[in-house]
Amino acid sequence: MSESISADVTIDARGSACPGxxxxxxxxxxxxxxxxxYKLQTSDRGSMEDVPEWVEKAGHxxxxxxxxxxxxxxxxxxxx
Amino acid sequence: MTERIVxxxxxxxxxxxxxxxxxxxxxxxxxxxxxxxxxxxxPDHVYKPIYLYVxxxxxxxxxxxxxxxxxxxxxxxLRINRVVxxxxxxxxxxxxxGHTTLNYDHLIVATGAKLxxxxxxxxxxxxxxxxxxxxxAKLRDxxxxxxxxxxxxxxxxxxxxxxxxxxxxxxxxxEWFRQRGIRDQVEITYTYPIQRLHGLEPIHEWMEPRFQDRxxxxxxxxxxxxxxxxxxxxxxxxxxxxxxxxxVAIPPHTGDELITEAGLGDDGWAExxxxxxxxxxxxxxxxxxxxxxxxxxxxxxxxxxAAGTVADRIASEIRGQxxxxxxxxxxxxxxxxxxDEATFVEFDYEHPPVVRDxxxxxxxxxxxYNETYWLTAKGLL
Numbered sequence: 001m002s003e004s005i006s007a008d009v010t011i012d013a014r015g016s017a018c019p020g021x022x023x024x025x026x027x028x029x030x031x032x033x034x035x036x037x038y039k040l041q042t043s044d045r046g047s048m049e050d051v052p053e054w055v056e057k058a059g060h061x062x063x064x065x066x067x068x069x070x071x072x073x074x075x076x077x078x079x080x
Numbered sequence: 081m082t083e084r085i086v087x088x089x090x091x092x093x094x095x096x097x098x099x100x101x102x103x104x105x106x107x108x109x110x111x112x113x114x115x116x117x118x119x120x121x122x123p124d125h126v127y128k129p130i131y132l133y134v135x136x137x138x139x140x141x142x143x144x145x146x147x148x149x150x151x152x153x154x155x156x157x158l159r160i161n162r163v164v165x166x167x168x169x170x171x172x173x174x175x176x177x178g179h180t181t182l183n184y185d186h187l188i189v190a191t192g193a194k195l196x197x198x199x200x201x202x203x204x205x206x207x208x209x210x211x212x213x214x215x216x217a218k219l220r221d222x223x224x225x226x227x228x229x230x231x232x233x234x235x236x237x238x239x240x241x242x243x244x245x246x247x248x249x250x251x252x253x254x255e256w257f258r259q260r261g262i263r264d265q266v267e268i269t270y271t272y273p274i275q276r277l278h279g280l281e282p283i284h285e286w287m288e289p290r291f292q293d294r295x296x297x298x299x300x301x302x303x304x305x306x307x308x309x310x311x312x313x314x315x316x317x318x319x320x321x322x323x324x325x326x327x328v329a330i331p332p333h334t335g336d337e338l339i340t341e342a343g344l345g346d347d348g349w350a351e352x353x354x355x356x357x358x359x360x361x362x363x364x365x366x367x368x369x370x371x372x373x374x375x376x377x378x379x380x381x382x383x384x385x386a387a388g389t390v391a392d393r394i395a396s397e398i399r400g401q402x403x404x405x406x407x408x409x410x411x412x413x414x415x416x417x418x419x420d421e422a423t424f425v426e427f428d429y430e431h432p433p434v435v436r437d438x439x440x441x442x443x444x445x446x447x448x449y450n451e452t453y454w455l456t457a458k459g460l461l
Contacts, residue, residue: 015375016375017375018281019274019279020375022274023238023239023273023274023279026238026273026274026303026317027238029317030303030305030317050274050275053275053301054274054275054301054318057301057318058301058303058317058318058319059318059319
């Protein structure tokens with residue numbers, strides 16, 4: 001489960017509406033090095049669609065999504 | 081004892097806040113119980129939306145500037161200086177001249193956003209923009225010489241000022257080329273970082289059929305990573321390459337380093353309560369306008385309405401009352417749909433915009449507002 005994934009960068013986008021969480025993620029991934037693991041915290045259900053769609057398009061790795069009571073944690077690894 | 085209100089920044093947010101405070105606290109300022117000081121490093125106030133019209137020869141960069149002093153209530157003390165340090169524990173500001181120190185009881189930070197094209201390799205060398213006076217004038221000259229080829233409008237930076245502007249520029253360029261009789265020799269492509277054409281879905285839904293009708297190409301999930309100035313190629317993080325003849329970009333933006341250095345937020349954007357505009361990481365500090373990290377647009381209207389809220393709250397605090405004014409995220413934007421028609425949107429944190437069909441009247445209203453904006457800066461409109 002998620003507790004085994006150790007994120008290098010946590011992006012707290014809880015409370016932000018679409019497309020805020022995805023924008024925040026893209027901004028951080030842009031500045032990061034390959035191999036970096038990001039944890040995106042989002043309370044916007046739309047992130048369940050647009051984040052995986054972008055991660056696939058950009059060729060990064062969607063590691064895991066963990067549902068909490070009031071938000072989701074999406075783990076993404078930046079590839080080359 | 082005199083209560084000192086200091087405002088950092090002379091843009092829309094800073095000017096409106098200063099003028100509203102001068103109006104609300106008129107008696108207290110007259111009696112010497114309150115002082116309002118505005119510090120800005122630019123003796124001119126700049127109304128940036130004017131720059132959209134410069135590339136098409138409709139305005140000049142000088143049209144966007146007026147002396148701050150002319151716009152401020154005489155009761156507001158104006159200091160032309162650059163604040164280089166905010167000490168929120170000591171409630172003290174240090175200025176660039178090395179000997180000016182300003183103590184405050186209430187601080188308003190309205191330092192805005194600035195362009196950071198250097199974040200994308202090659203962009204500053206070969207990318208045009210219309211977000212500043214030099215860039216807009218240079219783009220005017222480039223457009224005047226551009227008679228055929230591929231124009232790419234790329235939204236590179238998010239968040240960026242005026243989310244309507246790239247949409248407007250694209251639709252205006254399309255019609256401008258048609259009016260000049262060269263549209264069939266010009267290909268236009270618009271790129272956007274996410275899966276649709278705009279952050280706000282209703283605006284995307286308005287844009288898509290118009291782009292299709294006008295033969296404007298678009299690329300989504302396009303986050304520009306580098307520009308090859310020799311080959312004229314724009315490459316995205318997602319691996320898409322676009323050849324261009326003229327690149328117009330919305331450059332990456334950053335907030336002022338003061339915000340980060342003062343510990344008010346990251347990347348130059350201050351963390352605030354989105355309803356009260358109070359800084360989350362310091363006492364007696366409000367942050368408004370582009371500098372505040374709130375979930376709405378970086379737009380003049382946001383700074384304008386938020387400034388009214390902040391002025392109300394500080395006036396209440398000074399009078400020993402419980403501040404009750406709050407900001408609901410109200411944002412109003414005109415959107416040009418070409419050279420002579422426009423629409424407008426109004427939305428807030430809870431209510432997305434409804435986008436109506438464009439018409440000539442709204443375009444005239446936008447041009448009229450551009451002339452009367454100075455009344456907004458004065459706190460009158």
